[in-house]
Amino acid sequence: MENLAYDPDLENAPTPQDVAAMGALRPVPRISIQAFCETDGVAGPIERAGEDRRMAKVHLKVHMGGVPTAIEFYHSAPTPNLIILESRSEPKALLESLRELSEVCDPSTKVVIIGHYNDVGLYRELIRSGISEYVVAPISMVDVVSVISSIFVDPDAEPIGRSIAFIGAKGGVGSSTIAHNVAWSMSTLFSSEVMVADLDLAFGTANINFDQDPAQGIAEAVFSPERVDEVYLDRLLAQCAERLSLLAAPSTLDRVYDFDSEAFTQLIDTAQRSAPLLVLDVPHIWSGWSKNTLMKADEVVITATPELANLRNTKNLIDMLAKLRPNDAPPRLILNQVGVPKRPEISAADFAEPLGVTPMAVIPFEPQLFGNASNNGRMLGEMDAKNPIVQTINEISHVLTGRSELKSKKKAGFGSLLDRLKLKK
Structure with a gap:
């Protein structure tokens, strides 16, 4: 049977559950974010997240290339408030590359890892080493905004009307x-x-x-x-x-x-x-x-x-x-x-x-x-x-x-x- 024509708008359209989840999120403050992605499946949701109204104050830049590209980039560039890194590396190699990244990163910069291994031990090790969050691919645009919001929107702050x-x-x-x-x-x-x-x-x-x-x-x-x-x-x-x-x-x-x-x-x-x-x-x-x-x-x-x-x-x-x-x-x-x-x-x-x-x-x-x-x-x-x-x-x-x-x-x-x-x- 012949496949129907691919319609990216239909694939990217938010579900009612997505709309409900996004409705509970508050606007993210004025921060800078740079993402380094290895696959279009991760880069796409991050780019769409940057277009959401809750991210209107955020300056977001998406690069293709994972942790090695980020390491090379920050040898000559200042680090932003948040770095999002996609990595398909196995846990041991990922941890090693992150140690190299830490040598060129500002201590105040927060890091989110999007990995392809559902490994509890890896998650615990990453959190212990100072990574803000580890998310397992595939991800959605809602996942991206939720993670960023959880890091930068203070849950103890006065509620926004x-x-x-x-x-x-x-x-x-x-x-x-x-x-x-x-x-x-x-x-x-x-x-x-x-x-x-x-x-x-x-x-x-x-x-x-x-x-x-x-x-x-x-x-x-x-x-x-x-x-x-x-x-x-x-x-x-x-x-x-x-x-x-x-x-x-x-x-x-x-x-x-x-x-x-x-x-x-x-x-x-x-x-x-x-x-x-x-x-x-x-x-x-x-x-x-x-x-x-x-x-x-x-x-x-x-x-x-x-x-x-x-x-x-x-x-x-x-x-x-x-x-x-x-x-x-x-x-x-x-x-x-x-x-x-x-x-x-x-x-x-x-x-x-x-x-x-x-x-x-x-x-x-x-x-x-x-x-x-x-x-x-x-x-x-x-x-x-x-x-x-x-x-x-x-x-x-x-x-x-x-x-x-x-x-x-x-x-x-x-x-x-x-x-x-x-x-x-």
Whole structure:
């Protein structure tokens, strides 16, 4: 029988178990790593690990050639924070070559060995001699990130908060309103500290929705990143509720807000050390910093209304995030403002089908509830706690904090929506 064509993307695609394992890992700090590999089967997973968002700060270089190549290389080059070495040598020869390597290695450099012998005695001898970890091939990309994380992420350090980025598929779909209400719901339901960061510096609405007018906010942090630490950040926060704080946007046009791709990195890193839950209200723009923010978030939530342009934009976002976050679960989808009178709409089933994502919530159009809440600077749960929409917001909060799982629904049949999208382009 003829073999099917080899598809490396299918082979490299993470399994659900991989995604779950990666979700538990925290970002690796800014370190340098050099790997010396003897086989493509080991070099490939290491290279893919370097592309994962948790390794975004890491400088990784992969060389072909094992321990002898490393010894020759470090005769004239400084050693990095971590060296990963693949060796197919038998245990005695491996130990001997590592003694030679130690003569050209900095004492502070950590070493991970990827071997081809499943030998407990060898493992113990390597650990005794100062090797950080011994892993038996074959390895996966998850194995690589896990080993590096176990060495450089301090298990005794303060836990890093979970970041949830909300973005609208179009302007005006209600992404900010949903983000603010979910944040309020999480802080109320779970008695957990929640921080909201309004990243729309020019037109942000968090200050209006929470009825706040702070003198300082997120602009001070972004324009002075060198000053940002937990103490400085605490001074910029506005307290919206007992356990809910806000980094408010200035919402003024006194200056332009052109940022580089890393502009919000220091702020977000510091905020994640300050609160267990960080809600990022990302404006509907596509720039270096918004792309970077979505790529690094622990969870991404896309809010859309049931119209064709929203479907096109949602698909573009999901496809791009799949490339940027190949080892993470797909974004969550919320369909909002469903059932506007006399407006032709795409059904929730037809909207979801070409995306391959089941909406986590379908929120009906109810202008009186949302309008009254907005005009009074109150959350939906404060206006009408028993409203079904408030119950939906609470369910979203449960899913995003891992307290419950989204129930899958039976898929509808394929429509011609993708063809319509192509015609519209």
